[in-house]
Amino acid sequence: MTIYESDLPGVGKKFEVELEGDERLVIVTHNTGKREVYFKANEDADSDKLFELPDRLARTVGTILEGAYFQPVKSDQVETMLSDETFIEWFNVADDSELVGQTLGEANIREEIGVSIVAIQRDGDVIAPPGPETAIEAGDTLVVVGDQEDCTEFEALLGSDDRQ
Template identity: 75%
Template sequence: MTIYESDLPGVGKKYEVELENGERLVIVTHNTGKREVYTKANENADSEKAFEASDRLARKIGTILEGAYFQPVQTDRVETMLSDNTFIEWYSVTKDAEIAGQSIGDARIRERVGVSIIAIQRDDELITPPTPDTVIEPGDTLVVVGDREDCIEFEKLLGDDSEA
């Protein structure tokens, strides 16, 4: 997927997203926060306006598209991309996971695989930030940040049951 970005002086920014079928989605973000969404049959076609949204509505639509409200595929892992190769991911810890029962410091997760645990959801408690003494327990949901390859390595510490 290729995204083209261009400045619109006095207006804001324009983004063109190449879709799999050759069509393009065009999003104009105004300096005021308003968004206009257009479609194009191809790179050289004229744009057709699909809809317009306020800043607040556009952000709400964005969180829905990102999957913050609903993930259509049942998985133990949720992923949010921060940049081209940096992700925040959520992983469930099973009783069979290699790191279950170990403290974060003893597990040496950052040194071994390169990800950092930034939060732990344990029942109704959110542990943020966890310390090196925080023990990882079965049933915990770990929120980690790292690049794609490091996250894949981290999954191996959790065992096959945690992979999505």
């Protein structure tokens, strides 16, 4: 998949995403935050406007599309890229994880591994941000921020196949 990015002086940025064949999805992000979404049948075709979204709604739709609200198919990994090197990842805590029963302060994860636990999903609730006194429980989903290498190291600490 190729994404073409171009500046639109005084307007914002335009992104063209190659789809199947020669089709393209065109997204114009205005400096005001508004997004316009177009479809092009091929590289040389005129764009047909599909819809327009204000900034806040566009961000909500984006998080739905990336799977932050709902994962229809269990996958080995859920990650959101914040930058080229920083990710948000979700990890499930197994019953036999060595972290079960430890507080975040006791586990010392940020200092030892380099990732930060920014939220914990537990029994339909979200603890955000969790404090150092927050205990890790079996069945928790830990929302972690870090670079790919540190996230992989954290996954190894939890045990195999614990990413959601």
